[in-house]
Amino acid sequence: MSELSVNHLLGIKYLTKQDIQLIFETADHFKEVINRPIKKVPSLRDITIANLFFENSTRTKLSFELAEKRLSADVINFSASQSSVKKGETLIDTVNNILSMKVDMVVMRHPNPGAGVFLSKHVNASIVNAGDGAHEHPTQALLDSYSIREKLGDVGGKNVVIVGDILHSRVALSNIFALQMQGANVMVCGPQTLIPKYIDKLGVKVETDLRKALNWCDVANMLRVQNERMDISYFPSSREYTQQFGVNKELLNSLNKEITIMHPGPINRGVEITSDVADSKQSIILEQVQNGVAIRMAVIYLLASKIKQ
């Protein structure tokens, strides 16, 4: 097995195609491990990992924590709302204090884009970006591509449309990088107000008609409308958004083919997709969640193997 070209996972754009391939191959082995009666391996028993969540998260935090525990790492958790960050402590001070407790790896979610890159230059630990503002969410993109590969056999050559709030989405950006690196054709679709102005410079197609986008694609990755990130109104109402950009069973049935439906969660049921779509056979949403643990185990394992004794 070769090794990762990076010591931190800060974003998909820092990885190579070979890195992604290696992560997927390692995740295949871990997927087998997490389906055993005893799902734990002792590989990381001498590694301590700090999960620093400066922003709320349920599934990503749980998924990372489970991955770390399945690898037998020691885990400490931190959330900004219950910490001295509220008292004015800087990011580097917070992290350095935690690292003084002999922590080897930091998994960090932060509201500011670039927080992970900044930290990687100032502290001596392996950093995993678990989402930095509207910038990148690399493990989500990796698990999305891995789920497409699992469902359709290969990512290369597939048409993937990312639907919804592209402007505020770190998932969209990481997905665009990951999918393109593996040879997929990527389209974004959503209200004009939620599509960044120069997105076509990344080599993605832009579409504002959902039906046309669905007719083109093999996979539709439905993003959550991030109301909490919207400081102004980007569309008239949720009802209108759903009518134009929501996917329901009737719309799917009217297409001449079966497309795969993905969603990074949490789902606003009835807004981005209806329940009958989310729970249908075309949806791989729960597979994404399960694959998330395997992908995060692979990333942590591969990065940990580069930490010097």
Next chain:
Amino acid sequence: MSQKVLLNAKEVNIILHRLACQLIEKHNDFTNTVLIGLQPRGVFVANRLAKILEEDYKIKNIPLGHLDITFYRDDFRRGDKPLEANTTKINFLVENKNIVFIDDVLYTGRSIRAALTAIQSFGRPNEIELLTLIDRRFSRHLPIQPNYRGRQVDAINKEKVIVHWQENEGEDAVYLINK
């Protein structure tokens, strides 16, 4: 670098048949026994033995699995090269079964220690035995010995024992390589 042939194809074949007979003596019709080849190279020995038991001794439906021990090894982050994982394939229950671990060369015993830990993830076997084609004496780091051995070899530490298989290297042979 010099290399010496320890076993040729004919000798490997005789030894495999002898080991198969020893397994039959102990496990009879294999109703409660499973064979598990340790990845990566023990799988070749296990596949060969299963074939002999099935074709020459007409024992049907022997459960045969492959166990990868990469994530259970005690040298993670200690070597120059990253550890390479292999596929684990155990499509049967090991609970209360008699397991025979099969490997090509027994050297320090650390792989077997890792395999003993790994198999616990699949259940609690009744008994575990070890079969190895080559047993390198005087090189053990742990108190582990085989129940069935093909050939015992005395090799000093800088020497390496390499097993070649027809299906992989194009010949059946065991070499002692002096670096």
